[in-house]
Amino acid sequence: MSFVRFGLILAAGLLAACSPLQEATLDNGLKIVVKEDHRAPVVVSQVWYKVGASDEPDGLTGVSHVLEHMMFKGTSTHKNGEFSRIIAENGGRENAFTGTDYTAYFQQLEKSRLTIAFELEADRMRNLVLDDQEVAKELRVVMEERRLRTDDQPEALAYERFMATAFTTNSYKNPIIGWMRDLEKLSAADLRAWYQRWYVPNNATLVVVGDVDPREVIALARRYFGPVPARKLERTRVPAEPPQKDIRRSRISAPAQVPALYMGYHAPAFSLRSDDWEPYALMVLNGVLDGGSSARFERELVRKQQIAASANIGYSPTARHPVLFLVSATPSRGRTPAELEAAIRAQIRRVQEEPIAPAELERVKAQVAASNVFTRDSVFYQAMQMGMLETVGLDWRMLDRSVERVRAVTAAQVQTVAKKYLTESNLTVTVLDPQPGKAKPRAAAPLGGGHVR
Numbered sequence: 001m002s003f004v005r006f007g008l009i010l011a012a013g014l015l016a017a018c019s020p021l022q023e024a025t026l027d028n029g030l031k032i033v034v035k036e037d038h039r040a041p042v043v044v045s046q047v048w049y050k051v052g053a054s055d056e057p058d059g060l061t062g063v064s065h066v067l068e069h070m071m072f073k074g075t076s077t078h079k080n081g082e083f084s085r086i087i088a089e090n091g092g093r094e095n096a097f098t099g100t101d102y103t104a105y106f107q108q109l110e111k112s113r114l115t116i117a118f119e120l121e122a123d124r125m126r127n128l129v130l131d132d133q134e135v136a137k138e139l140r141v142v143m144e145e146r147r148l149r150t151d152d153q154p155e156a157l158a159y160e161r162f163m164a165t166a167f168t169t170n171s172y173k174n175p176i177i178g179w180m181r182d183l184e185k186l187s188a189a190d191l192r193a194w195y196q197r198w199y200v201p202n203n204a205t206l207v208v209v210g211d212v213d214p215r216e217v218i219a220l221a222r223r224y225f226g227p228v229p230a231r232k233l234e235r236t237r238v239p240a241e242p243p244q245k246d247i248r249r250s251r252i253s254a255p256a257q258v259p260a261l262y263m264g265y266h267a268p269a270f271s272l273r274s275d276d277w278e279p280y281a282l283m284v285l286n287g288v289l290d291g292g293s294s295a296r297f298e299r300e301l302v303r304k305q306q307i308a309a310s311a312n313i314g315y316s317p318t319a320r321h322p323v324l325f326l327v328s329a330t331p332s333r334g335r336t337p338a339e340l341e342a343a344i345r346a347q348i349r350r351v352q353e354e355p356i357a358p359a360e361l362e363r364v365k366a367q368v369a370a371s372n373v374f375t376r377d378s379v380f381y382q383a384m385q386m387g388m389l390e391t392v393g394l395d396w397r398m399l400d401r402s403v404e405r406v407r408a409v410t411a412a413q414v415q416t417v418a419k420k421y422l423t424e425s426n427l428t429v430t431v432l433d434p435q436p437g438k439a440k441p442r443a444a445a446p447l448g449g450g451h452v453r
Contacts, residue, residue: 021396022214024221028230029202032221033386033396034214037379043210044379045117046106047125048387050205051198053178054100054171054238054320062142062178063186063194065098069138070191071105072096075127080134083120090116098176101320102391108380111211115220122224125199135188143184146177154254154432159328162262162430165250170241170321202230205390209383241266241322248428255437258309261337262430263344264324267421269317270394279317280405281413282325282421286315287364288356288414289347294363296347307335307343320392324428325421337431351418356411368406 021035052064074080087094092109094117107117150156160175167173178186206225208217244266270279290297290313301308311329331340386396 020214022218024218026201026222026226028226028228029200030221030225030228031205031390032218033205033207033390034212034217035207035209035382035386036212036214037209037382038211040379041111041211042108042379043111043114043208043212044106044108044383045114045121046104046207046383046387047121048102048104048205048207048391049198050102050203050391051194052099052101052103053174053176055198055236056171056174056178057236058174059182060186060190060194061174061182062176063190064103065177066135066139066142066183066186067191067194067199068096068098068103068105069142070130070135071124071128073131073134073138074129075123076129077123077127078120083124086116086120092117100172100176102388104387104391106380106383114208114212114217115224118220118224122228125201125204125225126228128195128199130188130192130195132188135191139183139186142177143180146180146183150175150177151180154252154256154434155260157254158252158260158430158432159262161250161252162264162428165248165430166264166266166324166428167241169239171238172241172321172323196231197234200231200233201225201228203233205387207383207387207390209379209386238321244426244428247424250428250430251433252430253433253435256432256434258330258333259337259434260432261327261329261331261340261344262428263327263329263341264428265422265426266322267315267317267325269319269321269323269392270389270398272394272398277405277409277413278417278420280402281409281417282315282317283368284361284364284406284409285351285414285418286313286325287368288351288360289313291364291367296350297344300347301329301340301343305343306332308332308340311340311344318388318392318394341429348418348422352415352422356414358411361409361411361414365406365409369403 021033023031023033025031053061056063072081072083074082078086084094087107087109090109090113092107092113094105094107096103096105105121107121109117150160163175164173177183206221208221267282268276268278270276287295289295290311292298297308297311297313301311309330309332311327314326314328315323317323327344329340329344331337385399389396389398
């Protein structure tokens with residue numbers, strides 16, 4: 001639930017405001033952001049590359065995710081598997097994740113071992129070996145991952161269909177893992193070209209949070225990452241999604257136990273404009289509709305009307321391009337997706353037509369500001385938020401302003417964004433129609449070494 005996620009952002013922002021933070025840019029273009037947190041003798045190091053699924057042209061989908069797998073397969077200095085072994089031997093943990101707008105790699109270690117993380121990351125930024133046989137082997141792993149997590153999961157297939165329906169030109173229409181037809185054709189040469197094009201210091205941000213001295217971290221980064229040469233970046237212009245004119249509908253039939261409903265409205269992402277209040281108003285709207293047990297979806301649709309078994313909203317405006325205000329819901333037994341859609345749209349119309357009561361508005365804003373305060377104890381999540389913001393072209397300083405921006409949202413502004421964006425002409429609906437047959441069990445642990453997807 002993105003409402004919770006935003007609460008995490010805010011919690012991190014509260015902490016960021018009271019902890020020393022420094023940034024620097026090396027001569028080769030690598031940006032470094034370092035934040036002190038001396039409550040435990042640990043450090044998190046993250047390298048974020050500004051490349052993800054949204055950068056992939058049609059026919060090459062999944063290449064960012066496959067390359068993420070291959071980054072653990074060895075360099076000209078370290079053999080296959082040594083990266084993970086060295087981190088583990090030093091009491092650390094490491095992983096990676098691929099998103100629509102970024103690919104990131106991280107390590108969490110005892111503070112004196114930060115040098116190890118830097119040496120290994122700088123090595124694979126420059127010296128990755130992409131062996132034809134290893135690539136072919138890992139491609140089979142990724143294709144099996146796709147079968148396990150998407151092709152055999154009706155809900156995942158429905159969501160994939162939903163995204164491909166909601167976006168017509170923007171690459172957000174494509175799954176991060178890639179289409180199977182593209183994975184079957186992907187080659188080691190494709191991965192080498194992708195690596196050479198994007199894995200350069202002038203396309204990366206190094207984020208370090210923990211029990212460190214920022215000046216020492218920057219000096220250490222200069223020692224290990226400084227020699228990595230920059231290369232000219234040629235970023236392909238991603239076509240803007242044209243305005244939607246009519247409701248879009250799609251349906252997918254698959255063996256499943258229950259139906260599922262996905263509804264999405266095109267909505268803005270964060271920007272650096274000081275007058276850009278709309279994403280914050282949409283986040284408060286998210287909280288009004290789906291901010292816990294006292295929110296309207298849970299109170300009205302699940303408990304009172306009993307038309308929904310669940311109804312959740314996802315809105316994540318930390319992105320390079322406009323995103324979706326997404327509703328995912330499951331009807332109660334004996335109720336249809338059409339009935340649930342009508343009930344959800346009725347709740348949206350209520351927000352559009354009736355101003356939110358002051359008490360409800362203040363409760364929601366307070367909940368946002370206070371949500372998941374425990375994440376102040378997470379050095380990892382602090383690094384995540386700063387890295388994500390920087391990589392999508394924003395500024396980590398937004399963290400410090402988030403609380404006041406949310407508190408400034410008015411009932412009229414919530415109503416305005418509801419009327420502007422949550423319209424029928426801006427709506428995409430996908431329904432999972434369950435069919436007789438044995439539903440596949442839910443996917444288990446990730447494949448390919450357990451790296452985050």
